Amino acid sequence: MATYQEILRAAERQAHQKRVEASAVKLLLLHFAGLSSTELYTSLDREMPEANRAAFETAVKRHIEEHVPVQYLVGHVWFYGYRFLVDDRVLIPRFETEELVANILVQYDETFAKQPVDVVDVGTGSGCLAITLAMEEPHFTVTATDISEAALAVAKENAAAIGANVSFLAGDMLAPLQGRKFDILVSNPPYIPVGEALAPVIAGHEPDVALFGGDDGLKFYRIILSGAAAILKPKSFLAFEHGFDKAAELRKIASIHFPSARIYTLADLQGRDRMTFIING
Numbered sequence: 001m002a003t004y005q006e007i008l009r010a011a012e013r014q015a016h017q018k019r020v021e022a023s024a025v026k027l028l029l030l031h032f033a034g035l036s037s038t039e040l041y042t043s044l045d046r047e048m049p050e051a052n053r054a055a056f057e058t059a060v061k062r063h064i065e066e067h068v069p070v071q072y073l074v075g076h077v078w079f080y081g082y083r084f085l086v087d088d089r090v091l092i093p094r095f096e097t098e099e100l101v102a103n104i105l106v107q108y109d110e111t112f113a114k115q116p117v118d119v120v121d122v123g124t125g126s127g128c129l130a131i132t133l134a135m136e137e138p139h140f141t142v143t144a145t146d147i148s149e150a151a152l153a154v155a156k157e158n159a160a161a162i163g164a165n166v167s168f169l170a171g172d173m174l175a176p177l178q179g180r181k182f183d184i185l186v187s188n189p190p191y192i193p194v195g196e197a198l199a200p201v202i203a204g205h206e207p208d209v210a211l212f213g214g215d216d217g218l219k220f221y222r223i224i225l226s227g228a229a230a231i232l233k234p235k236s237f238l239a240f241e242h243g244f245d246k247a248a249e250l251r252k253i254a255s256i257h258f259p260s261a262r263i264y265t266l267a268d269l270q271g272r273d274r275m276t277f278i279i280n281g
Contacts, residue, residue, distance in 0.1 A: 001048065001053075002047065002048065003044065003045055003046060003047055003048065004033065004044050005044035005045065007029070007053060007056070008025070008026065014064055015064060018064045020064050024063055027074070028056055028073060028074070029056055031074040033052055033056070059073045069092060071092045072086060075087065079097070080128075080132045084127070084158050084162075085126075086154070088207065089151055089153070090150075090154045090155075091125045091207065093125075093126055093128040096241065097129065099275065100186070103277070104184070105133075105137060111237055112139075115139065117182075117184055118143070118180075118182045118183050119134075119182065119185075120145070120177060121142065121144040122177075123187055123188065123190070123220065124146045124151070124152070124155050125146060126151070126154055126155055126158060127144060127156075127164075128158075129144075129186055130142050130159075130164075130166045131158055131159050131162055134166050135162065135163070140184075142165070143167045143182075144166050144169070145170070145173070148207070149170055156168055173224060178230070181231060182236065183233055183235070184239070185224070185231070185236070185239070186239045187224055188240070188241040189221065189224065190213040190219075190220060191217045191220070191241075193217040194213075194214060216246075216249075217242075217246060221253060222253060224238075225257045225258075228257065229257060232280065233281075234280065234281045235281030236281065237280060241274055247265040250265075251263050251265065254278050
């Protein structure tokens with residue numbers, strides 16, 4: 001049998017030949033070996049069990065040749081310290097969305113000073129926003145919506161596994177929320193313009209319904225902003241993640257529907273404008 005080091009080096013060579021990040025290979029090895037990074041480095045000269053090796057090499061082939069995302073191959077992703085189940089029914093949570101969570105919590109403290117509030121996450125997908133907010137702030141009563149029943153099944157499974165108290169509603173955008181009022185609306189809707197070229201690891205793997213946001217990527221922001229006033233309390237705020245080049249357009253749309261609001265955009269850690277907040281009251 002081959003050692004962990006021999007197997008890792010062979011897989012890294014394959015990745016290099018196909019211009020795939022070698023770090024993805026290491027993540028797959030850690031998963032299928034059931035080892036931490038430290039454990040792997042202290043075990044490099046040990047032989048890898050054949051069953052684990054076969055599973056690892058199959059996963060490497062699927063990632064390198066079929067461009068299946070690593071997160072789908074291992075079945076989970078870490079987000080804000082919580083382990084979320086993911087598969088091809090949902091978009092893979094990104095690091096940028098963790099920054100949105102952190103800034104929502106800051107704005108909540110400034111606006112509501114730890115008062116109990118009702119929060120809604122529109123287009124929840126895996127549930128990463130809704131569930132993390134529910135776990136991080138006990139004063140939040142959280143509702144989440146999605147048009148995809150398949151995505152909601154994943155989100156519900158994540159909520160149960162993590163221990164979050166979130167109510168899930170099926171429906172298109174704000175449709176399931178009529179007659180209710182919220183203090184905070186958050187959303188990371190699909191925002192890739194239709195027709196934009198995608199990396200092979202995204203195209204054909206992550207669900208189109210969670211990726212594309214109309215011709216200019218702003219379709220779902222317009223829908224949410226046009227109806228949000230009806231479901232928000234006078235003192236409230238909205239928080240969006242969006243494409244880095246859409247901040248000015250989004251602020252313009254928001255000002256039409258919320259002319260008296262304070263509207264501002266925040267950059268992510270890479271310096272890209274990715275989060276816009278609309279503060280009412």
